[in-house]
Amino acid sequence: MDRRDFLRASAALTATGVLPQIATAKAEAAPVMLPEAGWRTFEVSLNTGIPPAADAIKAWLPLPSLHQAAWIKPMGEIWQGNASDAYVVKDDIYGARMLYAEWPAGVPARIQVTCRFATHDRLIDFENPGKAAALSGSARALYTKATHLLPTDGIVRETAERITQGAHGDLAKAKALYDWVVDNTFRDPKVRGCGIGDIRFMLKTGNLSGKCADLNALYVGLARSIGLPARDIYGVRVTESRMGFRSLGKGGDISKAQHCRAEVFLDDFGWVAIDPADVLKVAVEEPPGNLALDSLPVSKARSLLFGGWETNWLAYNVAHDIHLPNSDGPQIGFLMYPQAEVDGRRLDSLDPAGFGYRIQSSEITA
Numbered sequence: 001m002d003r004r005d006f007l008r009a010s011a012a013l014t015a016t017g018v019l020p021q022i023a024t025a026k027a028e029a030a031p032v033m034l035p036e037a038g039w040r041t042f043e044v045s046l047n048t049g050i051p052p053a054a055d056a057i058k059a060w061l062p063l064p065s066l067h068q069a070a071w072i073k074p075m076g077e078i079w080q081g082n083a084s085d086a087y088v089v090k091d092d093i094y095g096a097r098m099l100y101a102e103w104p105a106g107v108p109a110r111i112q113v114t115c116r117f118a119t120h121d122r123l124i125d126f127e128n129p130g131k132a133a134a135l136s137g138s139a140r141a142l143y144t145k146a147t148h149l150l151p152t153d154g155i156v157r158e159t160a161e162r163i164t165q166g167a168h169g170d171l172a173k174a175k176a177l178y179d180w181v182v183d184n185t186f187r188d189p190k191v192r193g194c195g196i197g198d199i200r201f202m203l204k205t206g207n208l209s210g211k212c213a214d215l216n217a218l219y220v221g222l223a224r225s226i227g228l229p230a231r232d233i234y235g236v237r238v239t240e241s242r243m244g245f246r247s248l249g250k251g252g253d254i255s256k257a258q259h260c261r262a263e264v265f266l267d268d269f270g271w272v273a274i275d276p277a278d279v280l281k282v283a284v285e286e287p288p289g290n291l292a293l294d295s296l297p298v299s300k301a302r303s304l305l306f307g308g309w310e311t312n313w314l315a316y317n318v319a320h321d322i323h324l325p326n327s328d329g330p331q332i333g334f335l336m337y338p339q340a341e342v343d344g345r346r347l348d349s350l351d352p353a354g355f356g357y358r359i360q361s362s363e364i365t366a
Contacts, residue, residue, distance in 0.1 A: 038120070039118045039119065039120050040311075040312075040363060041075070041116060041117070041364040042117060042118075042119065042238045042239065042314065042361055042363050042364065043115070043116050043362050043363075043364055044114070044117075044236070044238060044254070044360070044361045045112060045113070045114040045359070046061055046114075046358075047110075047111075047112045047357065047358050047360075048081075048111050048112075048338065048340070048355075048356055049110055049356045049357075050109035050340060052105075052106045052108045052109075053105065053106075053342045053343050054106075054343055055105050055342075055343040055344065056103065056104055057103040057107075057109040057340065057342050058101070058102045058327065059099075059101045059102070059109060059111070059338065059340040059341075060100055060325075060335070060340070061098055061099045061101070062097075062234075062316040062335050063077055063088065063098055063099055063113070063115060063316070064077075064315065065090075065094075065095055065097040065315075065316060065317040065318075066233070066315045066316075066317065068271075070122065071120045071121070071122050071273075071309075071311055072118070072119050072311065072314075073117060074115065074116075075116040075117055075118060076115070076116060077114060077115035077116070078113075078114050079111060079112060079113040079114070080111070080112055081101070081109075081110045081111030081112055082108075082109075082110050082111070083101040083102060083103055083109070084102060084104055085101065085102050086099060086100065086101040086102075086111065087100060088100075089325050091317070091319050091322055093142070094142075094317060094318055095317070095319075096316070096322065097317070098335060099111075102326070109356075115314075116364065117314060119312070119313070120311055121308070121309065121310050122273045122307075122308055122309045122311060123307065123308040124269055124272055124307035126171065126269070126307060130268065130269070131268070132266075132267065132269055133270060135229055135265050140229050143224070143230060143265065144227055144228070145224070146224070147320040147321050147333075148320070149197045149199065149217065149333050150197070150217060150221040150224065150320065151199070151200050151225075152225040154200070155200060155204055156199060156203060156221050156225045157225040157226065159203055159222060160177065160226045161225075161226060163180045163222065164176050164226060170266045170267060171268070171269075173223075173226065173228060174223065174266060174272070174274075177219055177223055177228075178274055178276055178306050180222075181215060181218055181219050181276040182276045182279050182280065182302055183293070184208055185208040185209065185210070185215050185218065185280065186280060186283075186284075187210070187215070187277070187281055187283070188209040188210055188211065189284065189285075191209070191210050191211045192350050193258065193337070193349075194213035194214075194258055194336065195210040195211040195212065195213040195214035195217075196210075196213065196333065197210075197217035197334070199214075199217055199221040199222075202214065202218060212259050212261070212275075212277035212278070212281075213234075213333075213334065213336070215276055215277040215280060216260050216261060216262040216274075216275065216276060217232055217262075219262055219264075220232050220264075223264050228264055228265070228266075229264070230262060230263065230265070231262065231263055231318045232260050232261070232262055232334065233261045233262065233315050233317075233318050234258075234260050234315075234316050234317055234318070234319075234336035235258070235259060235260070235314045235315040235316045235336065236257050236258045236259060236313065236314050236316070236336070236359065236361075237249055237250040237251075237257040237258075237312060237313050238250075238251065238254060238257075238312060238313060238361040238363075239251040239361060241310055242310065242312070243304075243310050244297075245286060245297070245301065246285075246286060247285035247286045248278055248312075251361055251362075251363075252360060252362075253359070254360065254361050255357065256352065257359075258336045259313060260334070261274075261275050261277075261278075261313070261315070262274050262276075272306075273305075273307060273309040274305060274307070275309060276306075278301065278305055279298060282297055282298050282301040283295075286298075314361075317335060319334060319335055320333065320334060321333065327341060328344070329341060329344075329346050330346075338357050340355065
């Protein structure tokens with residue numbers, strides 16, 4: 001058994017911009033309200049229980065990897081179980097952290113990983129541009145490069161250039177891409193998990209449907225193709241929404257609450273939060289369902305989610321094309337779900353019950 005003490009925040013958490021309360025579809029006259037300002041602290045626990053196998057069992061469990069002073073501060077993690085070995089490893093390119101654990105043949109794989117973190121809502125005031133810290137050359141290169149599922153040439157670049165024709169400046173181009181994704185794609189509830197994110201396939205076939213890892217990846221790929229640094233951020237929802245959106249929150253058992261968001265870097269504002277996929281989730285799932293894009297809830301989500309997030313969500317990492325250490329299996333497109341191999345066979349990470357994991361969240365208020 002290996003234990004780590006939770007890290008204590010070294011400085012007081014200070015408040016920044018907060019997100020507006022969103023009215024429901026029937027409450028069109030309700031005033032726009034602000035939720036309580038300040039930071040919130042959450043705890044997320046992942047438990048695995050994989051039956052014993054004839055060969056070794058290996059697991060790779062995502063850990064919080066992003067420390068952004070304005071909106072997320074990891075506070076450490078602890079783990080315990082019967083693994084013969086367990087330690088934290090980190091992706092060399094993106095810094096994605098994960099707990100690697102292994103068990104010998106004939107031993108059931110049991111481990112619990114608990115992490116704490118603080119989050120803050122985000123909201124950019126586009127009317128007051130400031131002088132954001134410049135993006136380094138290496139970071140700009142990383143967040144404009146192609147990945148296996150995010151090509152930046154051919155039909156991707158051609159589409160982005162067509163969308164942004166006539167737009168001047170990075171803000172106008174970023175907004176044009178966002179509006180195009182919202183207007184031309186749709187959420188498909190039948191897609192397993194969060195989707196794959198194969199954007200060339202989406203554009204070539206004209207099937208612009210999917211879930212967050214498809215729709216937000218499409219935005220990121222289009223942005224990168226015209227030189228706008230952009231990145232997917234892979235994580236999981238941890239509590240209900242305080243903004244009136246029933247569809248944009250999940251607490252308690254969050255084993256199926258994974259969600260990918262995105263950011264685009266604009267010179268006057270720095271990293272800007274966006275989430276066109278959640279706009280379309282509101283359209284499909286917000287009661288009574290199948291809302292028009294010009295309905296009140298969807299319009300407000302659309303306005304909010306270009307420049308803002310309600311951060312009732314844990315961000316794991318921004319990594320693509322990950323080779324899991326000590327695995328002979330194929331690389332994975334992103335690390336948002338637990339991964340495991342039994343007898344050399346990769347388990348289905350999108351099936352918590354079949355895999356043998358459960359993720360739970362709670363807010364720490366004391």
